[in-house]
Amino acid sequence: MPPQNFRPLLDVIDTYTSFCILGHMDPDMDCLGSQRALASWLKRRGKTVVLCSFGPWRREDVSSWKEFFLSSIPDFPPGEEVLTVLLDCSSPERTGFKESDFPKGATAVIDHHATSGVFGDFRFIDANCPSTTMLIQHLMEAAGDVPTQEEAQLLFFGFCTDTGFFRHLDSGKAQYLKAAARLMELGVSPTDTHCMLFGGRSLGSRRLIGRALERAELHYEGRVLLTWENWKDWRECGSERDSDMLYQLLISIAGVEAVAVIREQNDGLCIVNMRSVTDLDVSAIAEFFGGGGHRKAAGCTISGDRHDASEHLLRIFADRLNTHS
Ligand SMILES: [Mn+2]
Known part of the structure; x- marks a missing residue:
């Protein structure tokens, strides 16, 4: 069972057909993994999705993902109802983009950082959750969906990055390891993931x-x-x-x-x-x-x-x- 009630968020998502998904500047695997996994799942539900990232793409492990993201927020057709979703951060400043460049309309925030901010028409913040990807996983599961193998891998990347490969998981957080185990059941390999995250470094x-x-x-x-x-x-x-x-x-x-x-x-x-x-x-x-x-x-x-x-x-x-x- 997801630790939170995801129904209100699912209801919001159901009322939109067009989405603009943003993350934070200097993105990491949790940010980008949750952006890509959410986009993939929304597309499976027949939604139109635009993925944007401000960069800079400094981190070696994510530089090859640049091609999946637009570097600026595109113009949407006038009158189109767009839900802008901020992932792994909770303020417009953290996205690197100007708030005035956001699509007109409502904004939602999905984040696992404690914050005192108030930005977002729909705020979904769980500071106990070890990664934003895990919130996305719970969201999919609450909708009765199973991640595809590719989505599972993206979600696992984020979880492993933010938990330092499980090292930052305290006792009492078994539910999150169980959720990660569900991703393994979908074909994700911790061994391969570790190689992809920590291998390939230069001398x-x-x-x-x-x-x-x-x-x-x-x-x-x-x-x-x-x-x-x-x-x-x-x-x-x-x-x-x-x-x-x-x-x-x-x-x-x-x-x-x-x-x-x-x-x-x-x-x-x-x-x-x-x-x-x-x-x-x-x-x-x-x-x-x-x-x-x-x-x-x-x-x-x-x-x-x-x-x-x-x-x-x-x-x-x-x-x-x-x-x-
Ligand atoms: Mn994170």
Whole structure:
């Protein structure tokens, strides 16, 4: 049984024949997988669907999916009733498109991020659900439909991406693993999915991780780890990055509470991304520099070279560690 009542959403969908499906900028597999799976299912129900994504298509694993999406929102015939659906995000800004470019008419939001926003005529938000693809799966199942094999694969991609291949699933969430098992029954292979998600990397992306590991420094009795990359590294190793792998390696070091990776640009700016494994809130640190994110994953931009950035960051970390421990 789906954890939520999907009837109201199904009723809304039934009243429209034309859909414009949007996701967030810098899309990941959960965003794109849910967009494609929803589009495929709606088409099976006789609907007209347009898929749009703002990009940029930076992530290696999704770059080949670009062809399935329009890079701008097309004009719809005047008078056509279009339901615009936002997936894996809940505000027009996150889509990258201008709200004034959205088709005239109603909007629906389907997301699994907690939000205080109010955008959308129909809002369907479940912050407990581990992925947006899982919401789409439940939606199909609530309609009495079974995903096609292709839809099942798309849904599984999103679920595996957002759960870090089940690693971020807490106890008490067995229902979601059961739902994923239903996708396996439709022919999805975790082995093949893992290869598709995590294989195919360049040697340069591994060398880049090597450099960041080599430069890692511990601060404050090993509670904070700082490392860096710069434009010379990208010139020598290529621009493909595997940030998830790097964070996984760094954050699993004993005693480390937070990790910051400083990416020194060629223009006097540093892009900083942070991860935390305790209740140390890195979004508060990012916000100090005008950035943002979640408590456990956040980012910001700091002006200056990497020495300036790390000095500045460490000072803010010191304040936070004092109030937090
Ligand atoms: Mn997601």
